[in-house]
Amino acid sequence: MNWIFDILYYAGLFLILLGSVFLFLGALGIYRMPDLYNRLQAGTKASTLGAMSTILGVGLVHPQWFVKLFIIVLFIAFSNPLSSHALARASHRSGVKPFLKEGGEDAYAEEVAAEKARETEKSTL
Amino acid sequence: MNTSRKPSVSRYLYTFLIIWLLWYGFTTSLQPAEWITGAVVAALISFVTVRYFECCDPILFAPKHIVWFVAYFFVFLLALVKANFDVARRVLSPQLPINPGVVKFKTRLKNRFARMVLANSITLTPGTLTVDVVDDTYYIHWIDVKTTEPDAVYREVAWPFERILLKIYGE
Known part of the structure; x- marks a missing residue:
């Protein structure tokens, strides 16, 4: 029976290593990207998979914690993208312009402008 | 609800x-x-x-829905791993190959929870980030814009997930 736990142990260590590598790449992405939105892109994806894989790895090394850690992983999978969406939305609405190359499109700016126009129309009535 | x-x-x-x-x-x-x-x-x-x-209606635990949930899980996991290698590739290459922009598309999903799941999945897939959802229109920050045509964006970004969500939650 012991060899199963050995396999789980080494698989867990491998997942922790993989998670740390992704977390490092995410940090590097936050450093290298030109603006907030691209930084969020790099940060969200890398930190989600990095944290999930690290926590699952700990769950494999200590199988008695696995259920708890699995619930935490689910929670991260739901909450991480939500928080990055909240950050992106709030920044765009408070006027942080996305970095665009020549001919780049910002469709959300039109929506925000249209919404503002509707609101001023309402307040003048 | x-x-x-x-x-x-x-x-x-x-x-x-x-x-x-x-x-x-x-x-x-x-x-x-x-x-x-x-x-x-x-x-x-x-x-x-x-x-x-409203996430876990008992009707969703019908066997055929569970099969689709499992399928969704694997599609999602694959996309998440791909997204991370995509980030790694962009971050590690010296000239930083990005062409960012914000694009939009319209969804066919009606259920609010399904829309939330779709938005989260898009955020975690390669090169896309959901900025906002206004009614049925999604605004997506795309790190490498290939097209700004809403229908083409829909096929490119949302279809792999929405295909399965439509099976579970209906149109």
Whole structure:
């Protein structure tokens, strides 16, 4: 029976290593990207998979914690993208312009402008 | 779900049960003190959150839906791993190959929870980030814009996930 736990142990260590590598790449992405939105892109994806894989790895090394850690992983999978969406939305609405190359499109700016126009129309009535 | 309507008793019980199960998952202990505390906490939380608790309708646990959930899980996991290698490639290459922009598309999903799942999945897939959802229009920050045509964006970004979500939640 012991060899199963050995396999789980080494698989867990491998997942922790993989998670740390992704977390490092995410940090590097936050450093290298030109603006907030691209930084969020790099940060969200890398930190989600990095944290999930690290926590699952700990769950494999200590199988008695696995259920708890699995619930935490689910929670991260739901909450991480939500928080990055909240950050992106709030920044765009408070006027942080996305970095665009020549001919780049910002469709959300039109929506925000249209919404503002509707609101001023309402307040003048 | 209409949040102004009064939730039924079975709805309360169902919410209570799911939260109690979560409590068991966290404590993994069968001592009476633990499950009594769990019941009290679950009762309080279910009383407050029952109006917003629309994720786990019992109808979704029908066998054919479970098959689609498992399929969704694997599609999602594959996309997440791909997204990370995509980030790694962009971050590690010296000239930083990005062409960012914000694009939009319209979804066919009606269910609010399904829309939330779609938005989260898009955020975690290669090169895309959901900035906002206004009614049925998604605004997506795309790190490498290939097209700004909403239908083409829909096929490129949303279709792999929406295909399965439409099977589970209907149009």
